[in-house]
Amino acid sequence: MSNVRLIPRLDIKGPNLVKGIHLEGLRVMGDPKDFAVKYYKDGADELIYMDIVASLYGRNNLTDIVKRTVENVFIPLTVGGGIRSVEDAKHILRSGADKVAINTAAIKRPELIQEVSKIFGSQCMILSVEAQNMGPGKWEAFTDNGREKTGKDVLEWVRQGVELGAGEILLTSIDREGTRQGFDLELVRAVSESVPVPVIASGGMGQTQDMVDVIQKGKADAVAMADVLHYRRMTIQDIRQAGLDSNIHVRKL
Amino acid sequence: MTPKITVIDYGASNLLNVVRALEHCGAEVVVADQPETVINADRLLLPGVGAFADGMAGLKEKKLIEPLKGFCRKGNPFLGICLGMQMMLDSSDEFGHHEGLGLIAGQVIQIPAQGTNGEPHKIPHIGWNELRYPEKGGNWDGTLFYKLSPGNSMYFVHSFMAVPSNDRHRMANCDYDGQSICAAIRSENMTGCQFHPEKSGELGLTIIKEFIHIH
Numbered sequence: 449m450s451n452v453r454l455i456p457r458l459d460i461k462g463p464n465l466v467k468g469i470h471l472e473g474l475r476v477m478g479d480p481k482d483f484a485v486k487y488y489k490d491g492a493d494e495l496i497y498m499d500i501v502a503s504l505y506g507r508n509n510l511t512d513i514v515k516r517t518v519e520n521v522f523i524p525l526t527v528g529g530g531i532r533s534v535e536d537a538k539h540i541l542r543s544g545a546d547k548v549a550i551n552t553a554a555i556k557r558p559e560l561i562q563e564v565s566k567i568f569g570s571q572c573m574i575l576s577v578e579a580q581n582m583g584p585g586k587w588e589a590f591t592d593n594g595r596e597k598t599g600k601d602v603l604e605w606v607r608q609g610v611e612l613g614a615g616e617i618l619l620t621s622i623d624r625e626g627t628r629q630g631f632d633l634e635l636v637r638a639v640s641e642s643v644p645v646p647v648i649a650s651g652g653m654g655q656t657q658d659m660v661d662v663i664q665k666g667k668a669d670a671v672a673m674a675d676v677l678h679y680r681r682m683t684i685q686d687i688r689q690a691g692l693d694s695n696i697h698v699r700k701l
Numbered sequence: 702m703t704p705k706i707t708v709i710d711y712g713a714s715n716l717l718n719v720v721r722a723l724e725h726c727g728a729e730v731v732v733a734d735q736p737e738t739v740i741n742a743d744r745l746l747l748p749g750v751g752a753f754a755d756g757m758a759g760l761k762e763k764k765l766i767e768p769l770k771g772f773c774r775k776g777n778p779f780l781g782i783c784l785g786m787q788m789m790l791d792s793s794d795e796f797g798h799h800e801g802l803g804l805i806a807g808q809v810i811q812i813p814a815q816g817t818n819g820e821p822h823k824i825p826h827i828g829w830n831e832l833r834y835p836e837k838g839g840n841w842d843g844t845l846f847y848k849l850s851p852g853n854s855m856y857f858v859h860s861f862m863a864v865p866s867n868d869r870h871r872m873a874n875c876d877y878d879g880q881s882i883c884a885a886i887r888s889e890n891m892t893g894c895q896f897h898p899e900k901s902g903e904l905g906l907t908i909i910k911e912f913i914h915i916h
Contacts, residue, residue: 451827451830452828453827453829493828518718518721519721520725522899522900523856523900523901523902524858524897542717544717544718546718546900569752571750571825571827571859616827644821644823644824645824645825669823669827670828699829699854700852
């Protein structure tokens with residue numbers, strides 16, 4: 449195990465950073481750029497911007513926010529939500545994103561994964577998967593922030609996605625998202641053991657021990673967190689220190 | 702006078718991020734794909750993300766290989782980043798055998814698929830990793846890293862790694878589950894970073910600042 453990354457995830461609706469529970473019941477938090485700059489200064493290893501209504505309305509409006517952010521933020525930035533084509537990916541990468549995260553459009557047309565990774569490299573192409581538990585050891589992939597069933601089995605889908613060229617998996621547990629009850633360790637471990645590429649665990653972080661568990665028991669390669677940071681329940685430094693105390697290889701600042 | 706940095710445009714997707722970091726650090730940036738601009742540059746930066754063969758093909762198509770080598774012979778500061786660093790070497794085994802720029806003797810090979818304990822690890826090598834002095838010697842006085850110390854972390858994302866032929870060209874390493882990965886190379890005026898200084902926070906930016914101001 450090495451290089452565990454701590455990644456603030458900023459869900460964005462219109463011009464605002466928002467936070468909900470189970471990807472619903474949204475509350476406006478403020479300008480995402482202000483949060484991004486703060487997290488950068490606090491020692492975030494990467495950032496994720498997710499336009500959470502884009503695929504619903506078939507658009508991506510993050511371009512301006514991305515452009516403003518990267519003027520002052522010099523760590524990798526992943527942008528997702530509403531990316532439906534190679535053109536969309538190119539547009540957002542040119543705006544300053546380092547990687548794109550794609551869910552809905554990849555479910556509809558898996559070849560998009562291949563097209564994006566071939567042109568921009570696998571390191572640019574993150575497959576975003578929203579997983580809901582459907583019984584013991586079984587998860588189904590959803591789209592549109594947990595609204596639409598796809599009928600795809602998560603483990604089969606991530607294997608296919610990696611074969612097509614996805615370089616990382618952003619794995620969000622719909623069941624745990626926003627609950628602060630800890631990550632779905634079984635899900636994260638099952639996915640991490642199914643694919644040879646890094647897995648970013650998202651959804652459920654409530655205390656520093658959750659991060660330790662999802663790395664040690666869930667075999668996650670990176671941890672995304674939202675609620676605990678946006679509501680200042682803890683700082684990135686608190687989380688980093690908890691990692692160091694548990695002998696987890698996180699960046700030493 | 703604002704230092705002028707020429708960034709080579711051959712289609713690399715991290716070009717704009719590198720330009721932004723340079724401008725943030727106070728440089729005037731010229732983005733160039735013309736042979737005469739490249740050979741006449743004050744200081745030259747070769748960015749890069751992606752496959753080795755594509756990168757070399759991009760340079761060849763724009764007829765930039767000879768001007769780039771000519772620039773380096775003049776002794777002005779040169780910096781290669783990620784694929785830009787790998788292309789400084791003689792050749793790569795990524796998807797077949799491909800010739801590089803040959804600015805520094807060495808090869809580019811795949812990162813071993815497992816750690817020294819025999820356990821498989823994730824490829825690409827993505828994330829922050831700590832810089833170390835190479836096994837033989839090491840000390841970053843008078844280099845672009847002079848503000849850094851062993852243990853400082855930088856952001857890496859790569860599946861292939863540089864293996865310089867001469868240990869004296871190895872400037873820094875990092876450790877990936879016991880496997881030693883070359884993190885930076887250097888020969889006189891030429892420096893190459895496997896990691897992304899433009900994405901490595903404030904410490905990464907010290908390298909960019911030093912490149913802008915080094916004599």
